[in-house]
Amino acid sequence: MTRTLLAGAALLALTAGASAQTVGFSQIGSESGWRAAETTLTRQQAEERGYTLQFSDAQQRQENQIAAIRSFVAQGVDAILLAPVVATGWDSVLQEAKEAEIPVVLLDRQVDSSDDLYLTAVGSDLVHEGQVAGEWLVGEVGDAECRVVELQGTTGSSPAIDRAQGFRNALEGKANLEIVRSQTGDFTRAGGKSVMESFLQAEGGGQNICALYAHNDDMAIGAIQAIKEAGLKPGEDIKIVSIDAVPDIFQAMAAGEANATVELTPNMAGPAFDALEAFWENGTQPEKFIQTESRLYTQADDPAAEYEARKDLGY
Numbered sequence: 169m170t171r172t173l174l175a176g177a178a179l180l181a182l183t184a185g186a187s188a189q190t191v192g193f194s195q196i197g198s199e200s201g202w203r204a205a206e207t208t209l210t211r212q213q214a215e216e217r218g219y220t221l222q223f224s225d226a227q228q229r230q231e232n233q234i235a236a237i238r239s240f241v242a243q244g245v246d247a248i249l250l251a252p253v254v255a256t257g258w259d260s261v262l263q264e265a266k267e268a269e270i271p272v273v274l275l276d277r278q279v280d281s282s283d284d285l286y287l288t289a290v291g292s293d294l295v296h297e298g299q300v301a302g303e304w305l306v307g308e309v310g311d312a313e314c315r316v317v318e319l320q321g322t323t324g325s326s327p328a329i330d331r332a333q334g335f336r337n338a339l340e341g342k343a344n345l346e347i348v349r350s351q352t353g354d355f356t357r358a359g360g361k362s363v364m365e366s367f368l369q370a371e372g373g374g375q376n377i378c379a380l381y382a383h384n385d386d387m388a389i390g391a392i393q394a395i396k397e398a399g400l401k402p403g404e405d406i407k408i409v410s411i412d413a414v415p416d417i418f419q420a421m422a423a424g425e426a427n428a429t430v431e432l433t434p435n436m437a438g439p440a441f442d443a444l445e446a447f448w449e450n451g452t453q454p455e456k457f458i459q460t461e462s463r464l465y466t467q468a469d470d471p472a473a474e475y476e477a478r479k480d481l482g483y
């Protein structure tokens with residue numbers, strides 16, 4: 169029944185022409201440079217493809233996202249992009265979109281709802297990202313004793329859950345590496361700085377910290393500031409590994425103040441719109457997960473050049 173309805177919706181869309189489509193985008197907010205780039209690229213992609221993009225900034229609040237989705241449904245948009253701030257609590261509103269025959273594509277974060285409730289999800293393997301960061305640190309410290317502090321992302325968000333897990337997977341069985349403190353910095357620079365200040369204070373002014381793992385670069389950049397203010401050298405006295413590969417972390421790496429980052433592409437909209445166009449055209453059902461690539465960058469990867477290559481991309 170649902171398949172028939174969706175195929176009918178696809179045919180209607182075909183008649184209208186993909187370029188006339190209106191897409192609602194419920195974005196989380198603007199907590200990080202990476203998030204800003206995702207927003208910029210989504211706007212650009214929509215414009216290039218001739219869509220009307222209805223943009224809604226949820227300011228980090230799930231209730232705002234739910235209200236935005238309901239408003240998109242009421243307007244009868246042709247598709248909804250949702251970057252879900254947290255993983256739980258989406259069943260009802262996704263069901264409402266499904267009943268209205270509006271395909272929903274998840275961007276960059278996952279939900280714990282049934283995958284029947286959305287068309288597809290575009291994102292990276294978030295556990296893998298954490299694991300790559302952890303493996304880098306394991307290789308970097310060798311057999312040395314290393315007390316690690318962790319700045320987690322937004323509590324209840326899939327990247328915070330999965331990046332924590334992946335990092336722990338990499339440290340499994342490494343008795344010389346211990347996560348001694350872990351707290352959320354909410355994916356923001358200000359959060360990263362203030363939580364790092366409390367870690368430094370609690371750990372002998374930072375003397376007892378060997379490494380920082382931050383779930384995103386923005387928190388690492390805030391922490392770098394705190395480490396400098398505490399009179400230590402980030403990247404040397406405290407090794408720093410984080411995730412996203414935003415331009416500013418490459419600048420910090422070029423200055424020797426950060427050590428490694430795992431890339432998360434901000435171009436989630438490209439694959440999302442490709443999947444939607446195929447769906448609108450003839451009802452093609454994409455894979456339920458469209459995975460983007462992630463790779464590790466270290467100080468050996470010419471961070472100054474990486475900064476130059478990315479600095480005007482909307483971060």
Ligand code: AHR
Binds near residue numbers: 200327383384432
């Ligand atoms: O969901 C992706 C994460 O959200 C990015 O790593 C982070 O910077 C953002 O806020």
